[in-house]
Amino acid sequence: MRVLLASNSPRRRELLHEVIPAFEVVPSRYEEIAREGESGRARALRFAEGKAKEVFSRFPDAAVLGADTVVVLGGEILGKPKDGADAFRMLRLLSGKTHSVYSGVCLVTPEGERCGVEETRVTFRALSDEEIVSYIQTGSPLDKAGAYGIQDSGFAASCDGSYSNVVGLPLERVREYCKELHL
Secondary structure, three states, X not given: OOEEEOOOOHHHHHHHOOXXXXXXXXXXXOOOOXXXXXXXXXXXXXXXXXXXXXXXXXXXXXXXXXXXXXXXXXXXXXXXXXOHHHHHHHHHHHOOOEEEEEEEEEEEEOOEEEEEEEEEEEEEOOOOHHHHHHHHHOOHHHHOHHHOOHHHHOOEEEEEOOHHHHHOOOHHHHHHHHHHOOO
């Protein structure tokens, strides 16, 4: 069966290759619209499901994987920063604190679907303003939820749960869904 990844994320592409060697990338046209009062867990799941189902509507004979990741600190959802100033604000907020990373994952096939959310707790060490500015200047945080990549920032003091979830795709859950849907 043809497998499609409903994402342009290079990190998700890399990770998915560990589970499914042969797949195609078909970016979703799903419009991500935030809802007032929605939890990070609910948003990640809704966006992942929306992305997968939108691509599946165009390719109904394929297996489609959609995913979305958000960072939550004290009830505030930290998506991708708007610009460098927003990235600085987010990283300053995360400095020295523990936050949750939620990744929604949805696998839709002609035989059925499996959708769920993975949570990982990440604690940042205290960051200096100079470290934050230097990291922002690399451009790396601008396309990442919470303005950081755990794999390239060196900011995490601890990671409780799935590391791949924080990178953008909880591989354990993806493997489980693939097995359940016979992929």
